[in-house]
Amino acid sequence: MGKPTGFLEIDRKLAPKRAVSERVNDYKEIELLNSTEDTEAQASRCMDCGTPFCHNGCPLGNIIPEFNDAVYEQNWKYAYDILSTTNNFPEFTGRICPAPCESSCVLGINKPAVAIELIEKSIIEKAYSEGWVIPYVPKVRTDKKIAIIGSGPAGLAAAAQLNKAGHLVTVYERADQIGGLLRYGIPDFKLDKSVVTRRVEIMKKEGIIFITNSNVGMKDKLANLTNNFDAVLVATGSTTPRVISVKGNDALGIYPAMEFLSQQNKRNASINIELNHKGEKYGNTNIHAGGKHVVIIGGGDTGSDCVGTSNRHRAASITQIEVMPKPPVDRASNTPWPNWPNMLRTSTSHDEGVERLWSISLQEFIKNDKGELEGLLIGDIIYNMKDGKMEQEVINTRKIPCDLALVAAGFVHTDHDSLFDQLLSVGVKSDERGNLVANSSYQSDNEKVFIAGDARRGQSLVVWAISEGREAARNIDLFLMGKTSLEGKSVSSFDLLAK
Ligand SMILES: Cc1cc2nc3c(=O)[nH]c(=O)nc-3n(C[C@H](O)[C@H](O)[C@H](O)COP(=O)(O)OP(=O)(O)OC[C@H]3O[C@@H](n4cnc5c(N)ncnc54)[C@H](O)[C@@H]3O)c2cc1C
Numbered sequence: 063m064g065k066p067t068g069f070l071e072i073d074r075k076l077a078p079k080r081a082v083s084e085r086v087n088d089y090k091e092i093e094l095l096n097s098t099e100d101t102e103a104q105a106s107r108c109m110d111c112g113t114p115f116c117h118n119g120c121p122l123g124n125i126i127p128e129f130n131d132a133v134y135e136q137n138w139k140y141a142y143d144i145l146s147t148t149n150n151f152p153e154f155t156g157r158i159c160p161a162p163c164e165s166s167c168v169l170g171i172n173k174p175a176v177a178i179e180l181i182e183k184s185i186i187e188k189a190y191s192e193g194w195v196i197p198y199v200p201k202v203r204t205d206k207k208i209a210i211i212g213s214g215p216a217g218l219a220a221a222a223q224l225n226k227a228g229h230l231v232t233v234y235e236r237a238d239q240i241g242g243l244l245r246y247g248i249p250d251f252k253l254d255k256s257v258v259t260r261r262v263e264i265m266k267k268e269g270i271i272f273i274t275n276s277n278v279g280m281k282d283k284l285a286n287l288t289n290n291f292d293a294v295l296v297a298t299g300s301t302t303p304r305v306i307s308v309k310g311n312d313a314l315g316i317y318p319a320m321e322f323l324s325q326q327n328k329r330n331a332s333i334n335i336e337l338n339h340k341g342e343k344y345g346n347t348n349i350h351a352g353g354k355h356v357v358i359i360g361g362g363d364t365g366s367d368c369v370g371t372s373n374r375h376r377a378a379s380i381t382q383i384e385v386m387p388k389p390p391v392d393r394a395s396n397t398p399w400p401n402w403p404n405m406l407r408t409s410t411s412h413d414e415g416v417e418r419l420w421s422i423s424l425q426e427f428i429k430n431d432k433g434e435l436e437g438l439l440i441g442d443i444i445y446n447m448k449d450g451k452m453e454q455e456v457i458n459t460r461k462i463p464c465d466l467a468l469v470a471a472g473f474v475h476t477d478h479d480s481l482f483d484q485l486l487s488v489g490v491k492s493d494e495r496g497n498l499v500a501n502s503s504y505q506s507d508n509e510k511v512f513i514a515g516d517a518r519r520g521q522s523l524v525v526w527a528i529s530e531g532r533e534a535a536r537n538i539d540l541f542l543m544g545k546t547s548l549e550g551k552s553v554s555s556f557d558l559l560a561k
């Protein structure tokens with residue numbers, strides 16, 4: 063470890079953000095980078111704790127203390143080499159990971175945690191600017207061919223790893239662009255799409271074949287892939303939205319958050335919005351919040367992305383409602399360190415302006431006589447103890463104005479479409495939630511078909527999708543070759559403690 067007293071001398075310093083007054087006028091990224099000197103100082107706060115719990119907090123097992131030390135020692139190339147052994151895409155996680163590693167940082171017990179995510183982003187951006195990120199073309203090719211369905215972070219991570227092992231990889235994507243939710247879903251102000259394109263271009267040079275506008279199940283049949291490839295990886299995500307079953311939910315003016323968000327990604331890229339993120343025609347081709355009273359149903363991250371986008375559209379008002387009670391401002395006692403804390407999260411989008419309401423019951427979508435949405439009937443949920451049981455009561459029922467309702471109430475399962483039916487017909491199983499089932503080797507009940515990412519675990523995080531893609535790739539390599547030299551998740555502190 064470079065500086066034993068770094069954590070005593072230096073305070074946590076995050077990168078500057080563009081001012082709200084400036085950033086709401088465009089869709090450019092909000093967060094900037096610290097200077098090289100500041101980042102090296104931040105890395106010196108990593109305190110050689112002995113048992114780095116951050117290591118286990120990161121689903122990729124990123125080797126955090128080692129890359130922090132290399133940055134502090136100004137050996138950025140070595141830091142990049144360490145980081146890239148466990149993470150194919152630090153430029154994505156360094157921007158949009160909620161950083162569970164920081165919640166389990168040992169320094170975080172009594173001081174602000176090491177700024178791990180920012181250091182990760184700084185390493186990869188330095189690597190790009192120095193020309194260290196170059197295509198890896200395998201010296202030896204095997205004769206194995208692998209088809210990957212879906213080009214989100216799970217599919218991309220698996221493609222990169224399997225290509226590295228020498229296999230010929232073809233990625234099928236139903237949308238017109240590669241990237242899954244990184245491309246269509248996550249707003250540009252959190253992740254600029256040039257960052258996704260920059261990586262995909264490198265992957266193409268590595269020999270990976272990408273086929274867009276190709277809905278497997280519809281255009282290309284699953285059987286074509288299972289017959290012509292040695293293995294098939296299904297990484298189709300989980301974007302079927304939860305439907306709000308209350309009176310009036312057929313009103314004009316209610317849309318799933320994904321349709322709203324992905325349209326804005328397309329507008330920013332000057333892509334026609336006639337087809338949605340699935341490559342299908344959607345009922346209304348222009349979902350815009352400009353001048354509207356917007357209510358976002360759901361208090362999570364997708365809802366927060368709708369807040370930021372609605373502010374950029376110049377909505378007349380923005381309200382975000384959530385059925386759950388307001389979380390505590392600090393870590394709740396039922397999620398002690400090093401767990402991911404239950405606590406109030408205020409995003410950069412919230413900072414730009416929104417009214418957040420908690421413990422709200424949505425009772426009805428109110429329509430005018432043309433069937434258009436004009437308001438929501440909501441009430442406050444309170445809890446009463448009755449005969450030893452907690453009972454829910456709705457009080458203070460009231461109407462709030464709303465002519466655009468965006469449903470961000472979560473995703474129920476992977477799409478139950480033609481591909482899903484074809485997968486079931488070749489022996490792949492689905493679980494009780496409606497996602498696809500694979501064993502601990504990511505292999506389904508059809509030995510040639512593997513599953514990874516949200517399609518298997520349900521809507522989750524980019525870092526988990528990358529982790530699943532890498533693990534699935536390792537198991538596919540093992541299945542095809544009988545051995546593998548692809549890296550698995552690095553050994554975690556918890557694993558070491560268990561030994
Ligand atoms: C609005 C929003 C914001 C989010 N923000 C964050 C965030 O800030 N940080 C974070 O960590 N996570 C975030 N997430 C979650 C994260 O994006 C997902 O967990 C992650 O993208 C899942 O990766 P995946 O590869 O499994 O699936 P996806 O990214 O969903 O990719 C699946 C791909 O498969 C394609 N596909 C589906 N069916 C077919 C078919 N039949 N044929 C061909 N292609 C098909 C889809 O078009 C899609 O491109 C967000 C999610 C949403 C919805």
Ligand code: SF4
Pocket residue numbers: 119120121122123124126155156159160161162163164178179182525
């Ligand atoms: S990928 Fe996420 S959890 Fe892992 S080190 Fe980076 S910020 Fe932390």
